[in-house]
Amino acid sequence: MTRQKVAILYGGRSVEHGVSINSARNIFEYLDKNQFEPIPIGLDLNGKWYLTSVVDREISKGDPLQIDADPKQPGFRTKNQLIQPDVVFPVLHGTDGEDGSVQGLLTAFGLPFVGSGVLGSALAMNKIIAKQMLAAAGLPVTPFIAFGGSERHTIKFIDIVSKFGTPFMVKAASLGSSVGVSKVKSESEMNAALEEAFRYDTEVLIEQYIPGREIECAILGNNPVEASMPGEIIISPRYEFYSFDAKYVDPDAVKIQVPASLEAPVAEKIRDASIKAFQALRCQDFARVDLFYSEKGIFINEINTIPGFTNSSMYPMMWKERGIGFSDLITRLIRIAQQRTTEQGMLNRDFQSSLKY
Ligand SMILES: Nc1ncnc2c1ncn2[C@@H]1O[C@H](COP(=O)(O)OP(=O)(O)O)[C@@H](O)[C@H]1O
Numbered sequence: 001m002t003r004q005k006v007a008i009l010y011g012g013r014s015v016e017h018g019v020s021i022n023s024a025r026n027i028f029e030y031l032d033k034n035q036f037e038p039i040p041i042g043l044d045l046n047g048k049w050y051l052t053s054v055v056d057r058e059i060s061k062g063d064p065l066q067i068d069a070d071p072k073q074p075g076f077r078t079k080n081q082l083i084q085p086d087v088v089f090p091v092l093h094g095t096d097g098e099d100g101s102v103q104g105l106l107t108a109f110g111l112p113f114v115g116s117g118v119l120g121s122a123l124a125m126n127k128i129i130a131k132q133m134l135a136a137a138g139l140p141v142t143p144f145i146a147f148g149g150s151e152r153h154t155i156k157f158i159d160i161v162s163k164f165g166t167p168f169m170v171k172a173a174s175l176g177s178s179v180g181v182s183k184v185k186s187e188s189e190m191n192a193a194l195e196e197a198f199r200y201d202t203e204v205l206i207e208q209y210i211p212g213r214e215i216e217c218a219i220l221g222n223n224p225v226e227a228s229m230p231g232e233i234i235i236s237p238r239y240e241f242y243s244f245d246a247k248y249v250d251p252d253a254v255k256i257q258v259p260a261s262l263e264a265p266v267a268e269k270i271r272d273a274s275i276k277a278f279q280a281l282r283c284q285d286f287a288r289v290d291l292f293y294s295e296k297g298i299f300i301n302e303i304n305t306i307p308g309f310t311n312s313s314m315y316p317m318m319w320k321e322r323g324i325g326f327s328d329l330i331t332r333l334i335r336i337a338q339q340r341t342t343e344q345g346m347l348n349r350d351f352q353s354s355l356k357y
Pocket residue numbers: 142169171175176177178179181207208209210211212214241242243290292301302
């Protein structure tokens with residue numbers, strides 16, 4: 001049996017470059033080599049693409065790649081070889097990778113890929129749009145106000161406090177890994193937080209702080225869409241919130257509990273809301289839905305369309321708890337993506353009309 005070629009895209013221009021490399025290393029390692037041949041393709045911090053022999057932090061030491069845009073046999077070309085993957089697995093987090101841009105590129109060239117398409121990726125990436133869509137679907141989200149760069153001078157501490165009290169959260173609209181996210185208790189902290197958030201993004205949101213537990217739920221599949229049991233991230237009181245360092249740098253910052261200790265009806269509500277959120281944002285194949293559970297109930301915080309696959313990542317842990325190991329999970333993801341691509345290919349693209357051109 002010939003092995004299917006799986007191009008693993010990693011790195012990228014986003015602030016989550018390093019996280020992506022750690023995730024992609026695991027995908028590379030655990031990909032079932034009996035069925036699949038991994039082709040690691042690194043995107044360096046300048047956005048240049050390279051073929052590398054393994055997933056490597058020194059991406060630009062690889063062979064520079066160009067996209068070969070033959071729609072019959074799309075692929076990637078180095079100086080002396082043409083690589084035509086059967087499927088692409090973008091393991092990119094954040095800007096230019098998880099936001100629909102790479103997905104658009106792959107779609108335009110007819111390369112099948114794992115995960116949400118242009119629409120789902122873009123909707124989920126922007127925290128403002130995502131919350132508006134989730135709220136419109138009747139799902140509970142954290143109360144927030146959105147600001148564009150030109151409205152920055154209109155943001156008054158006392159207005160925010162009268163609406164949300166303190167503390168409150170300030171976030172850049174389209175980042176991840178807690179970059180550009182701050183918890184604010186005073187006017188000077190707010191100014192610093194806005195400075196930081198607007199440094200990364202043209203849109204910022206200010207959100208009510210939810211004093212609750214941080215719950216995550218893993219989603220897999222399209223038809224049916226399946227939800228894992230929820231997991232919980234218990235953050236050390238040394239941290240104000242689940243910050244970048246707590247996520248990736250300090251190994252003692254959090255305790256992960258899978259499944260989360262929740263009463264059965266609450267766990268069911270979380271799973272149901274997570275599936276509905278995935279569908280409301282037109283996500284595909286997989287995603288991780290992050291929620292808060294407080295005295296006031298559940299609130300959906302955000303959806304990550306390419307969740308982390310690092311050693312400390314919840315997404316693979318939540319499926320492991322359901323009996324799906326890392327290798328099996330990757331195989332399933334690829335098969336789900338291939339089936340979806342086949343089904344999408346059956347949609348009619350021709351339209352007979354009398355238009356003259
Ligand atoms: N409304 C909120 N109430 C309480 N904590 C929050 C709220 N929003 C964010 N946080 C904290 O900040 C972290 C990062 O925020 P999040 O919106 O998930 O951004 P990112 O996409 O960078 O992960 C969350 O995991 C949580 O610890």
